[in-house]
Amino acid sequence: MITPQKLPDATVTPAQLEPGHSLWGDAWRRLRQNRLAVAGSALLLVLGLLCAFGPLFSQSYQEQNLELGAVPPSAAHWLGTDTLGRDLFTRILYGGRISIMVGLVATFVALAIGVVYGAVAGFFGGKIDALMMRIVDIMYALPFTIFVILLMVFFGRNIVLLFVAIGAVEWLTMARIVRGQILSIKQMEFIEAARALGFGRRRIIFRHMLPNILGPIIVYTTLTIPAVMLLEAFLSFLGLGVQPPMSSWGVLIKDGAEKMEEFWWLLVFPGTVFSLTLFSLNFLGDGLRDALDVRTAQD
Amino acid sequence: MFRFVLRRLLEMIPVLWVIVTATFFMIRFVPGGPFTAEKAVTPEVLRNLEAHYGLDRPLSRQYLDYLGNLLHGNLGPSFKYANRTVNEIIADKLPVSLELGLLSLAVALSLGLTLGILAAIRRNTGIDYLCSSVSMTGICVPTFVLGPLLVLVFAIHLGWVNASGWYGPADRVLPCLTLGCVYAAYIARLTRGGMLEVLGQDFIRTARAKGASETRVVLRHALRGGLLPVVSFLGPAIAGILTGSFVIETIFQIPGLGREFVNSAFNRDYTLVLGTVILYAALIVVLNLVVDVVQVWLNPKLKFE
Numbered sequence: 311m312i313t314p315q316k317l318p319d320a321t322v323t324p325a326q327l328e329p330g331h332s333l334w335g336d337a338w339r340r341l342r343q344n345r346l347a348v349a350g351s352a353l354l355l356v357l358g359l360l361c362a363f364g365p366l367f368s369q370s371y372q373e374q375n376l377e378l379g380a381v382p383p384s385a386a387h388w389l390g391t392d393t394l395g396r397d398l399f400t401r402i403l404y405g406g407r408i409s410i411m412v413g414l415v416a417t418f419v420a421l422a423i424g425v426v427y428g429a430v431a432g433f434f435g436g437k438i439d440a441l442m443m444r445i446v447d448i449m450y451a452l453p454f455t456i457f458v459i460l461l462m463v464f465f466g467r468n469i470v471l472l473f474v475a476i477g478a479v480e481w482l483t484m485a486r487i488v489r490g491q492i493l494s495i496k497q498m499e500f501i502e503a504a505r506a507l508g509f510g511r512r513r514i515i516f517r518h519m520l521p522n523i524l525g526p527i528i529v530y531t532t533l534t535i536p537a538v539m540l541l542e543a544f545l546s547f548l549g550l551g552v553q554p555p556m557s558s559w560g561v562l563i564k565d566g567a568e569k570m571e572e573f574w575w576l577l578v579f580p581g582t583v584f585s586l587t588l589f590s591l592n593f594l595g596d597g598l599r600d601a602l603d604v605r606t607a608q609d
Numbered sequence: 610m611f612r613f614v615l616r617r618l619l620e621m622i623p624v625l626w627v628i629v630t631a632t633f634f635m636i637r638f639v640p641g642g643p644f645t646a647e648k649a650v651t652p653e654v655l656r657n658l659e660a661h662y663g664l665d666r667p668l669s670r671q672y673l674d675y676l677g678n679l680l681h682g683n684l685g686p687s688f689k690y691a692n693r694t695v696n697e698i699i700a701d702k703l704p705v706s707l708e709l710g711l712l713s714l715a716v717a718l719s720l721g722l723t724l725g726i727l728a729a730i731r732r733n734t735g736i737d738y739l740c741s742s743v744s745m746t747g748i749c750v751p752t753f754v755l756g757p758l759l760v761l762v763f764a765i766h767l768g769w770v771n772a773s774g775w776y777g778p779a780d781r782v783l784p785c786l787t788l789g790c791v792y793a794a795y796i797a798r799l800t801r802g803g804m805l806e807v808l809g810q811d812f813i814r815t816a817r818a819k820g821a822s823e824t825r826v827v828l829r830h831a832l833r834g835g836l837l838p839v840v841s842f843l844g845p846a847i848a849g850i851l852t853g854s855f856v857i858e859t860i861f862q863i864p865g866l867g868r869e870f871v872n873s874a875f876n877r878d879y880t881l882v883l884g885t886v887i888l889y890a891a892l893i894v895v896l897n898l899v900v901d902v903v904q905v906w907l908n909p910k911l912k913f914e
Contacts, residue, residue, distance in 0.1 A: 448620075448624055450844075450845075452624075452628070452890060452893070452894075453848055453851065453852060453886075453889045453890055453893050455848075455852040456852060456870070456886055456889055456890075459855075459870075459871065459874060460632070460635065460636075460874055460882070460886070461635075463874040463875060464635065464636070464639035464874075465639065536749075540751055543751060543753065544751070544753065544856060547753040547856055547859075548855060548856065548859065548871055560753075563753060563754055563757075564753070566757070567753065567756075567757035567860065570757055570760075570761050570765075571761075571765055574761060577754075577757055577758070577761065578758075581750075581754035581757075581758065584751070584754065585749050585750045585751075585754060588748075588749040588750075588751075589745065589749045592745065592748065592749060593745075
């Protein structure tokens with residue numbers, strides 16, 4: 311939890327105040343010391359750049375070469391080709407675009423719903439809070455993956471629906487976290503001051519409260535992205551996610567698993583890239599948690 | 610406690626009712642029906658089929674009929690499997706999925722608890738780091754990557770087990786290991802965290818001061834408190850193992866209910882979809898209640914409210 315920094319009072323000597331640590335400066339310093347988190351961010355950056363710009367310099371992901379067929383990794387095709395002679399490296403980059411985009415957009419949907427819901431419940435408290443959180447409790451207990459599967463089967467496998475469906479599943483934990491944080495800062499003086507100044511509820515929630523609980527929100531958002539990407543790949547693996555000719559890492563893994571007996575690289579490379587991405591995101595999320603969580607702060 | 614359980618059981622009724630109703634109407638409002646399949650049927654046959662299954666009656670009437678039958682435990686006939694009822698199909702397939710789920714849960718608990726406890730009592734040693742990396746791997750390598758990889762290595766290359774099927778005990782190994790590993794990873798992390806917190810408390814020092822053996826301190830005194838985060842994770846874990854079995858049953862071609870559910874959704878077999886969703890929902894809600902009771906039983910600080 312992040313508490314607003316106390317203003318220095320007269321008993322603090324200048325030496326203690328030196329060399330002016332801000333909350334975010336401290337966090338940044340701690341994050342940089344976490345080797346796993348740094349490695350994770352570097353890997354994510356490289357992957358992101360490759361997925362964004364790599365395809366500009368290589369052949370089309372649809373370009374087929376049926377005569378070539380599936381060949382193992384070679385100098386011409388670093389990660390080999392699939393049964394239609396398409397370059398696997400290029401397909402992984404294109405698939406990454408979709409996977410990463412689904413991860414970001416659906417996380418944003420979950421973030422928007424969860425933050426607003428949690429903030430409202432925490433801010434109003436009392437009966438409204440009890441009712442809203444009871445609904446969250448009940449929804450927690452429901453087999454939501456099953457509903458997402460039904461949605462995708464029945465209402466066409468359209469990518470916008472995919473965002474909404476995944477976002478609608480993943481917002482619950484965010485709502486709980488935001489509510490808890492709001493409850494803990496609700497009674498603090500600066501909120502009282504804002505009230506005394508006659509600010510409206512919306513302004514207090516969005517301008518005064520949310521910026522002060524940004525840390526937990528950022529941490530949990532980072533940890534939601536891999537969960538979302540996992541769900542997308544899960545759906546794609548069942549044939550319910552992204553549809554051809556578009557492709558995502560989940561689709562590539564599904565194809566690879568079907569053909570692995572003869573062409574192992576079709577499974578191993580997409581699986582490795584996907585797992586590495588999840589690793590990086592989780593390490594970054596854990597690193598951010600350690601860096602921003604004042605309870606576990608070392609100094 | 611009796612009142613707590615009773616109240617939670619009563620609360621289940623509206624929850625299940627909402628699920629039944631939402632699923633029922635969602636299915637009916639989608640384009641395409643169970644009989645708009647590959648081979649076109651003549652309008653006459655279609656009318657007969659619909660009359661046979663009661664699909665020609667008003668929707669509200671069908672809904673009430675369904676609820677009435679449901680109260681008698683009758684989930685209706687399957688639309689796709691001629692002459693089979695949903696009850697029969699579930700009775701046929703559920704045991705397979707339950708066996709898969711329970712074995713996987715056993716794998717998850719035994720592996721996860723062992724790793725977590727070891728990591729906690731040997732904190733910041735090689736064992737701890739090894740456990741942490743193993744559990745991180747379990748979390749980041751999803752079942753649909755791990756499963757095919759295990760098949761590739763142990764079935765195709767080494768030939769130790771069959772790649773698919775569900776006949777002998779050897780066929781259980783890979784599926785249950787795959788499904789259990791992910792949850793073992795989460796359980797190991799939670800156990801480690803929980804144990805570390807408890808091991809730092811005063812009553813543990815007291816126990817050590819009284820001369821209790823280290824084994825006794827860990828297993829009798831610390832484990833009870835250290836298990837709390839694991840128990841609260843069991844609810845989501847059970848739900849995850851149930852839905853995770855969809856993928857596992859597809860990979861290993863296991864004739865369970867999970868694969869049947871996904872197929873029935875593709876086939877628009879209304880009654881089978883509804884029946885499976887109700888069953889899964891009821892299972893998950895009941896198991897969550899059990900988890901809550903165990904949680905209070907382990908932690909006297911909580912109360913049945």
